[in-house]
Amino acid sequence: MTKGKSVLNELSLDYLNLGRAMIFVSIGLVVFGALLAGLISRRKFELKRVPFFVYWTALFAVGKVMDLVWLNAPAAYTGGYLWTLVALVMVVTIAVGYVLGVITMARSRNAWGHPYYAALIFVPIANLWLFFKPPKSPTTADATSVPLTTGWRGIATGVVLIIVGVGVTFVTRLESDTVAGDETWQNANIDYLIRDQGLERALALMADDVELPLVISESLTLVELNTYGTTIRYEYQVDAQGDSLLDSFRQSVIDGLCSNAPMRRILDAGARFEYAYYGLDGYAFGTIEVTAESCLP
Numbered sequence: 001m002t003k004g005k006s007v008l009n010e011l012s013l014d015y016l017n018l019g020r021a022m023i024f025v026s027i028g029l030v031v032f033g034a035l036l037a038g039l040i041s042r043r044k045f046e047l048k049r050v051p052f053f054v055y056w057t058a059l060f061a062v063g064k065v066m067d068l069v070w071l072n073a074p075a076a077y078t079g080g081y082l083w084t085l086v087a088l089v090m091v092v093t094i095a096v097g098y099v100l101g102v103i104t105m106a107r108s109r110n111a112w113g114h115p116y117y118a119a120l121i122f123v124p125i126a127n128l129w130l131f132f133k134p135p136k137s138p139t140t141a142d143a144t145s146v147p148l149t150t151g152w153r154g155i156a157t158g159v160v161l162i163i164v165g166v167g168v169t170f171v172t173r174l175e176s177d178t179v180a181g182d183e184t185w186q187n188a189n190i191d192y193l194i195r196d197q198g199l200e201r202a203l204a205l206m207a208d209d210v211e212l213p214l215v216i217s218e219s220l221t222l223v224e225l226n227t228y229g230t231t232i233r234y235e236y237q238v239d240a241q242g243d244s245l246l247d248s249f250r251q252s253v254i255d256g257l258c259s260n261a262p263m264r265r266i267l268d269a270g271a272r273f274e275y276a277y278y279g280l281d282g283y284a285f286g287t288i289e290v291t292a293e294s295c296l297p
Helices: 003-016 021-040 049-079 082-112 116-122 128-131 151-180 183-197 199-208 245-258 260-267
Strands: 216-217 222-230 231-238 273-278 284-292
Touching: 003 021, 003 049, 003 082, 003 183, 021 082, 021 116, 049 082, 049 128, 049 151, 049 183, 082 116, 082 128, 128 216, 183 199, 183 260, 199 222, 199 231, 199 260, 245 260, 245 273, 245 284
Parallel strands: 231 273
Antiparallel strands: 216 222, 222 231, 273 284
């Protein structure tokens, strides 16, 4: 991978780790595309309600289909072309915004005689007016007579496109678990998290992501998870007895952490893992401490 592509790859990973902020970026790109349409589009056609609904649902479906691109993110990051996926999605998002601007202005012309109410599409609740406002002139004909976009057939087409979009969303969410479990992707995100947030903050985010109590098995439950600087401490409640309990857990805990590539990266960054075990009566069996040195042969 060349240095330039590597930088673009890392910038793309930064973008994907924006989390919910990515939604606002996408909205911004759509608005930008719509503004471009208002500035440079010279098309003066009109759209009645049903064709507008069909074209809107088509854009909705396109947006959902584009989410499938992110399922290829791990392979793209490894191959050094993650930036091309990000660029593709951004360009398509702007294009969707542009088309949205064009069709919304056409609907506004049909309903009010001018394009200025197109801005309503970005106002929740009020945007429904664009879908239901009757034409200003009942005799106005649509400039486009595309099959399956008028009457009941148009409504059916729109409903089908919505179902397609929802179905794609369902598939994307199912497959995203596979993406999240990809070891290379996990390593990349952990490296990013430590680099961007620092080790202490990375551990705190890890702890916040776990819902407690977490049942591990019939006899083992994680009841507390806290961080102290670069130490993350797991506290378990054990339905068992015997002073040798800690020894029976020790090697499996160490082997489990050291053989897990993402966790090993956190250890190598200087983290300390503590595993404390308590009986149902509060008896403390002891604590297992694991650092990077614990993984050395």
